[in-house]
Structure formats: C-alpha cells, structure tokens
Amino acid sequence: MSIDLLEGTPAAPPRDNGELVFSEPWQARAFGLAADLVEGDHFTWDEFREHLIEAIAAAGTPVDDGEAPEPWDYYRCWLTALECAVGDRGLLGGEAVADRAATYASRPAGHDH
Amino acid sequence: MHDDHGHGHHHGEHDHGRHAASSPEVRVEALEDLLVERGLADRERIDATIQRFEHDIGPMIGARLVAEAWADAGLRRRLLTDADAVVADMDIRGAEIEHIEVKANEPGVHNVVVCTLCSCYPWALLGLPPNWYKSPEYRARVVREPRVVLAEMGLDLEADTELRVWDSSSETRFLVLPERPAGTEGWSVERLAELVTRDSMIGVARVTDPGGR
Numbered sequence: 001m002s003i004d005l006l007e008g009t010p011a012a013p014p015r016d017n018g019e020l021v022f023s024e025p026w027q028a029r030a031f032g033l034a035a036d037l038v039e040g041d042h043f044t045w046d047e048f049r050e051h052l053i054e055a056i057a058a059a060g061t062p063v064d065d066g067e068a069p070e071p072w073d074y075y076r077c078w079l080t081a082l083e084c085a086v087g088d089r090g091l092l093g094g095e096a097v098a099d100r101a102a103t104y105a106s107r108p109a110g111h112d113h
Numbered sequence: 114m115h116d117d118h119g120h121g122h123h124h125g126e127h128d129h130g131r132h133a134a135s136s137p138e139v140r141v142e143a144l145e146d147l148l149v150e151r152g153l154a155d156r157e158r159i160d161a162t163i164q165r166f167e168h169d170i171g172p173m174i175g176a177r178l179v180a181e182a183w184a185d186a187g188l189r190r191r192l193l194t195d196a197d198a199v200v201a202d203m204d205i206r207g208a209e210i211e212h213i214e215v216k217a218n219e220p221g222v223h224n225v226v227v228c229t230l231c232s233c234y235p236w237a238l239l240g241l242p243p244n245w246y247k248s249p250e251y252r253a254r255v256v257r258e259p260r261v262v263l264a265e266m267g268l269d270l271e272a273d274t275e276l277r278v279w280d281s282s283s284e285t286r287f288l289v290l291p292e293r294p295a296g297t298e299g300w301s302v303e304r305l306a307e308l309v310t311r312d313s314m315i316g317v318a319r320v321t322d323p324g325g326r
Contacts, residue, residue, distance in 0.1 A: 015300045021167050021241050026141045031241075033145050034158035039162075041151060046283045060249055063234070073231065074247040079137050082144065092147050098134070098142035105134035 027075040034082050043085045051081035051088070166241055172311035174205060175238035175288055177312065180305035182215075183293040192290065193217055200237070207237040216279060217290040218316070223270055224277045225263065225316030226287040227255045233281035235288050240309055246315065254279070266317045279316075289314050294322030 022028040038045050055077040086092050132138045148154035178199070182189040192199045196213045213235050216224040227250050228234065234242040245251050255262045259276050263269075270276065279287040291313040297305060312318035 007271045028163045029141045029145055031165040035162045036154045036159045049283045056231055076137055091153055097143050100147055101134040101139045103143055104139045
C-alpha cells in the first residue's frame with residue numbers, strides 16, 4: 001500500500017491509527033467495492049454483515065479436508081462475504097466470476113492490460 | 114497515493130499472472146471488473162470511498178466530539194442521551210447509516226467496546242477498526258476475561274472498578290467517552306482533542322493526562 005507523503009508531517013491528519021487502514025491493495029478494492037454496491041442499493045450493509053458473520057465463523061472452524069488451514073485473515077472473510085452477497089442477489093453468476101478469474105490468472109507475468 | 118493511474122485501480126501495482134485464480138487479488142479484480150462492465154459498480158466512486166477511509170475519516174473525528182463534550186456539559190448530556198442528534202448537528206458524514214451510543218467512563222466505571230460476531234465499529238467517528246479489534250482473540254476474550262485482556266493491552270483497572278463490555282451490532286455502534294484528564298482546565302477544544310486516542314474511545318486505554326501519569 002502506498003504511504004501518504006504527508007504522513008509524519010504537520011499536515012497529516014492526527015489519525016493515531018498506528019497502522020495503515022489496508023495492508024494490501026486488494027483489501028482496499030474489496031472494501032470499496034462492497035461500499036459501492038451498498039451505495040448503489042444492490043444490497044444492504046445488514047445483508048452484507050450477515051454474510052461477513054458467516055464467513056468469519058467459517059474461517060474460525062477447522063476443516064478436515066487434508067489442506068493446510070489458511071491463517072486467519074479478516075479481509076479474506078470480507079471478500080468471501082462480498083462474493084456471497086453478489087451471488088445471493090444474482091448480480092453476477094458464479095461461473096462468470098470463476099471464468100474471469102481463471103482468465104486473469106493465466107495472464108503472462110508482468111502483463112498489465 | 115502513489116498511483117500513476119488516475120482511477121487508482123491496481124494495474125501496475127501487481128505482477129499479473131503470478132496470482133492463482135483462487136487468490137484474493139484475482140478474485141477481487143474479476144469481481145470488480147465484471148461489476149463495472151455491467152454498470153453495477155463505479156470505479157471512480159470506489160476510488161473515492163477508499164480515499165476517504167484512508168485519509169479523511171479517522172479517530173480525529175471522534176476525538177473532536179469527545180473534546181467538545183469535555184468542554185461543554187450540556188453537549189455531554191446530549192451526547193450520552195442522543196448521540197445521533199449531536200452527530201447529525203455536527204454534520205459528520207456517513208453517520209446516517211449508524212446508530213451510535215456513547216458510554217461515559219467515570220470514577221468506578223469503565224466501558225469497553227467489542228463486536229463479538231464480526232467487526233461493527235463506529236466508522237463515521239473512528240474510521241475503520243484496527244486489526245486487533247477484528248481478531249478472533251479480542252472478540253472472544255474481551256467478553257470472557259475483559260480485565261485480563263485490558264491489562265495485557267496496558268490498561269490496569271482498580272479491582273473495584275465496574276467493567277462494562279458493549280457488544281456492537283448492525284443496530285448499535287458504541288463510542289466510549291473517556292474521562293477528561295486532570296490538569297487540562299481551560300484548554301481549548303483543539304488542544305483537548307489532541308489528547309484523545311483511538312484506543313481510549315474503544316475503551317482499551319485511558320486518556321493520559323498532560324503530566325504523563
């Protein structure tokens with residue numbers, strides 16, 4: 001995540017956060033996307049919160065499928081909740097999202113557009 | 114921001130192709146692009162929201178509110194009985210989606226806030242929550258053994274202090290009104306606000322007095 005140039009200067013707001021709001025760019029995108037869909041009335045924060053609670057509860061439950069459990073990560077739960085909310089409201093089909101993700105994942109390294 | 118692209122999208126920040134389809138980077142990108150292509154989301158509005166939460170919304174808004182309440186007994190009373198009205202009067206953006214209750218610390222009573230199920234938090238007053246607030250450990254333990262958790266975070270309470278733990282929900286977000294430190298009589302609201310930390314408004318710290326005690 002980029003560091004604001006004003007940080008540490010008198011012009012910086014006294015946030016006293018002690019940490020960046022988002023530690024990776026995708027976290028900011030997932031947050032902003034959810035907020036935008038709420039703003040556009042595609043779902044409500046309450047609906048989103050229900051999905052988030054489920055995702056967080058599921059992340060805390062060990063699964064015995066032979067795979068190493070992923071470390072707890074709040075924004076991964078947020079992203080799962082976002083995907084559930086989008087699917088629940090039929091905004092996008094799961095297949096369309098999976099196809100697009102597969103396409104992006106197969107881009108050659110360093111390819112930008 | 115060091116983003117050379119006006120829209121703040123992640124092009125150029127990633128080595129595309131090095132993330133699996135199941136990685137969060139790729140999943141978010143696929144979701145965002147599809148939603149934007151279908152006109153359901155707007156890239157510039159997303160950028161603006163992120164910008165706002167990274168730079169414009171944060172604990173300084175809550176700190177100002179606390180300082181005003183310290184300086185004005187009438188405002189303090191209103192804040193404790195109808196925080197939504199006070200927040201609306203102060204034209205704090207984003208507060209319309211949240212019902213906020215303010216809980217005052219006083220001698221013998223200490224308040225602390227948690228969201229046991231997820232991460233509900235008074236965004237409009239404090240910005241987005243810190244990582245520890247979202248952690249499973251804090252969410253579970255501050256309810257079970259609040260005194261121990263607070264001590265671990267550096268806040269030792271007197272044995273006879275009553276500890277009240279407030280569990281946030283989508284209906285109600287809580288803000289703690291910390292005690293005004295001694296030695297600040299006659300201070301301006303601006304100067305007072307500089308003393309008020311984020312953690313003191315969640316209830317895991319005190320506002321330390323200017324003498325450093």
